[in-house]
Amino acid sequence: MTFEENLRRLEEILGALEQDQAGLDASLKLFEEGIEILRSASAELGRAETKVQMLLEKADGGFELREMDL
Numbered sequence: 206m207t208f209e210e211n212l213r214r215l216e217e218i219l220g221a222l223e224q225d226q227a228g229l230d231a232s233l234k235l236f237e238e239g240i241e242i243l244r245s246a247s248a249e250l251g252r253a254e255t256k257v258q259m260l261l262e263k264a265d266g267g268f269e270l271r272e273m274d275l
Contacts, residue, residue, distance in 0.1 A: 208253075211246040215239055 206214065218239040221227060227235065 206242075206245075208246055208249050211242045211249075215242055215246070218242075 218235050221235055222232060222239075
């Protein structure tokens with residue numbers, strides 16, 4: 206899933222948990238899914254942050270993105 210899809214799914218999970226209509230087992234499964242999605246989204250955000258940090262201004266005012274081995 207994309208970062209945006211992960212965020213949408215997290216919002217869905219949060220809404221379902223806040224409605225308090227799911228039983229304990231269903232709530233635990235939703236919570237577990239949410240944690241996994243959060244880890245994935247966090248890793249993707251970290252990779253994007255690293256790329257932004259690698260963006261360096263060149264002498265002529267242009268930009269250069271140096272790829273980094275992750």
